[in-house]
Amino acid sequence: MPEISIPDYPFKLPNEASTLISRFGFSQKEASVFYGVRLDTIKKWISGKMAMPDDLVIESYNKLARLQDFAALVAAAYNDLAVEDDGEHMAHQYISLPTVTQMRRGFMPVSKGFYESLFADIAAHAYSSGPDDFCYVVPEAPDEEIGKTNFWIHLWVQHDMQMELCIEREGSVARFDVDFYTFLKSELTSWKNVQCTFSGGSDLHPHPDEVCLDIPYSPDWYGEAHDLTDEEVALAGTSVRIAISITGSDTFDDIAGDEQRFIQLVEDDEIRPMMEAHEGPEDADLCATNENLALILREVFGSRKALLAKAAHQ
Numbered sequence: 001m002p003e004i005s006i007p008d009y010p011f012k013l014p015n016e017a018s019t020l021i022s023r024f025g026f027s028q029k030e031a032s033v034f035y036g037v038r039l040d041t042i043k044k045w046i047s048g049k050m051a052m053p054d055d056l057v058i059e060s061y062n063k064l065a066r067l068q069d070f071a072a073l074v075a076a077a078y079n080d081l082a083v084e085d086d087g088e089h090m091a092h093q094y095i096s097l098p099t100v101t102q103m104r105r106g107f108m109p110v111s112k113g114f115y116e117s118l119f120a121d122i123a124a125h126a127y128s129s130g131p132d133d134f135c136y137v138v139p140e141a142p143d144e145e146i147g148k149t150n151f152w153i154h155l156w157v158q159h160d161m162q163m164e165l166c167i168e169r170e171g172s173v174a175r176f177d178v179d180f181y182t183f184l185k186s187e188l189t190s191w192k193n194v195q196c197t198f199s200g201g202s203d204l205h206p207h208p209d210e211v212c213l214d215i216p217y218s219p220d221w222y223g224e225a226h227d228l229t230d231e232e233v234a235l236a237g238t239s240v241r242i243a244i245s246i247t248g249s250d251t252f253d254d255i256a257g258d259e260q261r262f263i264q265l266v267e268d269d270e271i272r273p274m275m276e277a278h279e280g281p282e283d284a285d286l287c288a289t290n291e292n293l294a295l296i297l298r299e300v301f302g303s304r305k306a307l308l309a310k311a312a313h314q
Helices: 016-024 028-035 039-047 054-081 100-105 112-127 151-158 179-190 230-235 286-301 304-312
Strands: 092-096 136-140 174-176 195-199 210-216 239-245 263-266 271-276
Touching: 016 028, 016 039, 016 054, 016 112, 028 039, 054 092, 054 112, 054 151, 092 112, 112 136, 179 210, 179 286, 195 304, 210 304, 271 286, 286 304
Parallel strands: 092 136, 174 271
Antiparallel strands: 195 210, 210 239, 239 263, 263 271
16 A cells, blocks of 8 residues: 655645544554554554554444544533523533543543544534524533533443444453563563663653553463464564653552553554453453552662663663
């Protein structure tokens, strides 16, 4: 799929992938999380050098259609709010962003662009409803308490609007035995195989907001699961990634008490969260995983400041 361009045209022609990603409002990094693939894969999709798989295309359209229906539903509720009991028309209504906790519990994307796009859809529906009940829907800050500005979150959960991942694939979480922690601590202590990458930031905010520590790693089950020989497993290039914010508790307490997926298995075309499982998949405990990760980071580095300093001077 070659890149499509027209001489003297002001921009390159959009393709299926670039159109979908833009419509969701995702950055390339956010799209890599949503689709569960490497950032390089997203870039190839957008450039036209690689086609987005059909199942992801179809599910993307399904999700966008659901988002449009959801926006109309929320807008109708705002139109009702615009008219008070005494009949006075309150043209300005407010819509709150979700809190971080609400995002996680509602399986919502962590993406400014996503909410800008969703809120614009809601506002357009609300404004174009007609002269009797139209209203302007104005974004505002998050609120822990569900009320008139964020009732849409209740509707989101009620309608099962899960948008954190495009497709929840079976086996999308990589499980590991507790022996993995010994491997992880040993690799972080030796630092020989660790590759560090700072990411995030923008033209307006140039400073990075995340550091990724990548370590070559092939799970014991990987060869059997993918029908690979030992030699092929060695060439697969899989790695374990620890992705953490550069801000937060210096003693990593924020990681221990969080529900985010800090440990990931990076494959050629997929990134999967890793969680410990004592007996089987039903026993996986993300809280225990993060508590043990925080303990290892404290034991190896002592502090977040020391970890970042070591990563910066690799």
